[in-house]
Amino acid sequence: MVSTAEIDGQKPKHRPIIRIGIFIIAHSFLVSVVCCTAGVLALLLLPVLAKKTYVSENALMPGSATPMLSDQDVSGATRFMNELTSPKLKSWNMGIELPRLIALHMSNLGGEVNYHKFQTQPNNFHPLYFFTSPDAEANLVNKTCQSYATNTIGIIRAPRGDGKEAIVLVTPYNPVNLTQSEVLSLGIAYSVFSLLTQVSWLAKDIIWLAADSQYGQYNSVAAWLRDYHTPSFGGHGKLHADNCRGASGMHGSKLDMFVETEVSDTFRRAGTMAAAFVIKVANTGEEGEQDSLKIYAEASNGQMPNLDLINVVSYLAVHGQGLRVKVEKLVSLLDSKWLNFIGEMLESVGKIARSLNPQWKFGIPVQEYVEGSATLVSSLYNQAIGVPTGSHGAFRDYQVDAITLEISPKLSSSNKARQTEFLFRGGRLIEGVVRSVNNLLEKFHQSFFLYLLTSSNKFISVGVYMIAFLLLVAPLPVVAASLFSNATSTNPNSQKHTSSSSEPFQSWRWLYPTKTIFLVHLWGAIVSLLPYFIYQIPECQPTSRLLIWASLSIFILAVLRSFFGSSTHLQEWVLLKSVTVSSLFIGLCLMSVINFATAEIGALILVPMCLMIKPWKIAGKAHSAFNLLLLTVGFPGAAFFVVKGAFGVQNGSGLVEFWYWVESLWAWNSATYIYICMVHLPCWVLCICILLHCC
Amino acid sequence: MMNRKRDNFFSRFILTIITVITVSLSCSFVHFSHAASSDSSSVHTNNWAVLVCTSRFWFNYRHMANTLSLYRTVKRLGIPDERIILMLADDMACNARNKYPAQVFNNENHRLNLYGDNVEVDYRGYEVTVENFLRVLTGRHENAVPRSKRLLSDEGSHILLYMTGHGGDEFLKFQDADELQSHDLADAVKQMKEKRRFKELLIMVDTCQAATLFSQLHSPGVLAIGSSMKGENSYSHHLDSDVGVSVVDRFTFYTLAFFERLNMYDNASLSSLFSSYNPNLLLSTAYYRTDLYQQQMEKVPVTNFFGSVMETIHTGSAYRGVSGKDSNRAKFEVSSDQSYDRDAKSITTSSDPEKQVDHPGIKAVKSGTCPHADLWNMIVEKVQRIKDVDSIVNYGFVGLLTLVAVSTWHSS
Secondary structure (H helix, E strand, C coil), rough: CCCHHHHHHHHHCCCHHHHHHHHHCCCHHHHHHHHHHHHHHHHHHHHHCEEEECCCCCCCCCCCCCCCCCCHHHHHHHHHHHCCCHHHHHCCHHHHHHHHHHHHHHHCCCCEEEECCCCEECCCHHHHCCCCCCCHHHCCCCCCCEEEEEEEEEEEECCCCCEEEEEEEEEECCCCCCHHHHHHHHHHHHHHHHHHCCCCCCCCCCEEEEEECCCCHHHHHHHHHHHHHCCCCCHHHCCCHHEEEHCHHHEEEEEEEEHHHCCCCCCCCCCCCEEEEEEEEEECEECCCEEEEEECCCCHHHHCHHHHHHHHHHHHHHHHCEEEEEECCCCCHHHHHHHHHHHHHHHHHHHHHHHHHCCCCCCCCCHHHHHHHHHHHHHHHHHCCCCCCCHHHHCCCCCEEEEEEEEECCCCCCCHHHHHHHHHHHHHHHHHHHHHHHCCCCCCCCCCEEEEEECEEEEEEHHHHHHHHHHHHCCCHHHHHHHHHHHHHHHHHHHHCCCCHHHHHHHCCCHHHHHHHHHHHHHHHHHHHHHHCCCCCCCCHHHHHHHHHHHHHHHCCCCHHHHHHHHHCHHHHHHHHHHHHHHHHHHHHHHHHHHHHHHHHHHHHHHHHHCCCCCCCCCCCHHHEEEEEHHHHHHHHHHHHHHHHHHHHCCCCHHHHHHHHHHHHHHHCCCHHHHHHHHHHHHHHEEEEEEEECC | HHHHHHHHHHHHHHHHHHHHHHHHHHHHHHHHHHHHCCCCCCCCEEEEEEEECCCCCCCHHHHHHHHHHHHHHHHHHHCHHHHHHECCCCCCCCCCCCCCCCCCEECCCCCCCCCCCCCCCCEEEEHHHHHHHHHHHHCCEEEEEEEEHHHCCCCEEEEEEEEEECEECEEEEECCEEEEEHHHHHHHHHHHCCCCCCCCCEEEEECHHHHHCCCCCCCCEEEECCCCCCCCCEEEEECCCCCCCEEEEHHHHHHHHHEEEEECCCCEEHHHHHHHHCCHHCCCCCCECCCCCCCHHHHCCCHHHHHHCCCCCCCCCCCCCCHHHHHHHHHCCCCHHHHCCHHHHHHHHCCHHHEEEEEEEEHHHHCCHHHHHHHHHHHHHHHCHHHHHHHHHHHHHHHHHHHHHHHHHHCC
């Protein structure tokens, strides 16, 4: 009581900011309700707040030059495609002959050609190399000759350029099973390559990488990039290839004779990469009048290429070639009733606002809102997972801006004239983009790197989408502070129970729950490392691996609990919650820097759970039931299934799918995995602890 | 008493001798000293042009094309290369992105290669800085800078200063790094004026908000044309889809269109140039600042700045035309005479100052010829009479010697 009287006496001396702080902490419940609601509302409003994209870099000048792609280039491409699909070739060993044929054509056009043989790498989990680049583990793998694949690289040197920069075109194809769409994408690249060997305006070298994707599209590009960026001295890289020469029979064929003179096995390089474009042609034709273009941009850990790159491509596709540009969206959301309802609400609010003041223009039509949200959700999901959406992701690991252009021809595309027109379209689009990037003087830097797309020409910048996240996490420190002050103010009552603790150490009581929380987080770290040991068990099914993982985790948790279980006090749950909430706040804020989308989704799940949680015995029945619901949803695995179920992306069954999903997170070095194990899971366990706390 | 009387006599005698000497000499350089001191009456001696492209990078191709077009125009209209300071911040002709290597066009028809033979670029690339620009204007160069890179104008020079690049409110960007502010420009012009580096100066600027660049100018004899008013942008004229960039700015395009109709001997006036700008075609409002310029726009031919056409001088006899260099030499001769007798000079300058200011002007108006011609005639007469002067000088020396002798004798 004396201390409170002293505080009262000091109160007039407080500065206003402290008084505001005290006021907010005193009304923490109201603050958290208001902030969380506002955070969710802000998230729903994001499609409305999206801005039109614009080309920010002056040097790009997309579309200022007329396309020069001629009939000659396209007819050359047609001949090339016919050769690729000729039955004569089919009889031979495709895996060997196709790279050879492509190399022959590249060098006939006048490019410098070389092969890049590489070995696919199994998706092993190496926790020690988690954040390092994959080449650290490359040396560990024993090279066997069976799994070699061959990329074919053609390079055009800029006639008057300085040779310090390059633009990369990638066409993934599977030489073992070549599909018509891959042939088309190779044809487009061929036509562009054929044009670019003749033009005089190149300032950057052009690299055409025909990536052998029989062991995965990403792997081939990543392997090539790794070798491109790690120069090997003394022909070390060549040695590996030579070892396998006899086994693979690369040089045994007759075609070899033609190419041997021009093609060397030395790894050819151009300058640093300014940008990279992965050219693909969709398998299935789109219904509708136009050809369409789909842009994939997400790289690992939610990194995006510079927005200017997407702007240039979509500008040229729409205004230059009349293509319909699309970004990936969650189709199942388009019919959802609640989203339509929110859209209608926002539209009517916008109408009312406009009737009040014609200059307020924030309402958008329902259709646009729903499509924007569907794209936004897909964009958020892809960034949150941290797995690249295509082989362009490999470039981002080397800070190269890259996107995948997936061109899909309209359905009625079988006749020859139609194919020529398609080649023209695709070729001219790529040519325009290359010419625009060729004008670039520096790395892409003018436009945004942190953004979410709501359509191909609308984006939300970091300054806008951070608001939703900040509103969601803002109550956490407030609630933590209010709980802590409650715990210390109720201290005199608990004095009777804990008579042993002396007066000066009262303010350090939060160290006990902190110990608990530290142990739980330690457990989280151990859980995240367990898969490495599980992988050491040979010949194991995914389901059993998952079960081993789960049971081991629970066992370790039980062991750890024996350390901290004894020291729980009756009133400790308030302090425990306070420290849990503050550790969650730190975890979420750290994660928002690494991968915003993960932090946003995590905050959506965890913040209500952590704020609502109360011991079973204190809370009412309804409250406890709600807590239980939140806890079930909040479990990482459950969250995965709920999300999958809600958005209808079902492909595979239950546990196996989950295991593969986690496996993919390891394979892509996704920070989301770290987040789930070190922030989400401990937090969830602590909430369970609080719920089961005996008061 | 006797001594003092004698002294008086001697001093008077000497004084008269000296006046006789000096009066005869003085008449010869009275007019020259006047010509040197007064600006308004200095004669148009030569034409200079300073053409500046301030921006680099491929996408600013049009600025280099603008400047090279102006370069070609002023050369065609008669300013020789040695009197053109051409500053180009980047080399578009040899840019790897240029589809036509070593060629620069200002029109998509590609009829005219601006970067043909005989293009002398004085400052190129990273030499084009605000510092170098101000050094060129004010003439404060380091010793090592060659004459071809200097603006060696004099008090009778007409200078055309053309600048193009990216600008804004009261500044013009140089090289994407630093900028020239309107204060800097006004200060440089003021220094030029004080150093008598020009008689008339036409500043032509093609940039966004060009008019704001002239707001600080105070020096008389300066005329300014800007492509746009404050708050307006200057736009490019058209895009060459073959080269892939915009090749010329609107203001410069219509300026060139005006000059393409002219040849060296046309009498088109500045006002006709000013009125040729159509705001609807420019998409901006061309701005003229004429308050510092005394003469009437209607009477000043554009070739005063854009060409090198001198006013024709009628002289009495053949092959006696005067040029700037000659008059300088004449002045030097006389001033060497002048140094003969300091006393004489001091007396003459005090004797008839009013005459010096008024006379030549009146004379020039009356005779209808250049005042230089009169001066020249005067010098010629003096030179013819120089034998008499010699004897007078000799007498003067004798007088001086006697004076010295008498005074030493007197003092002893």
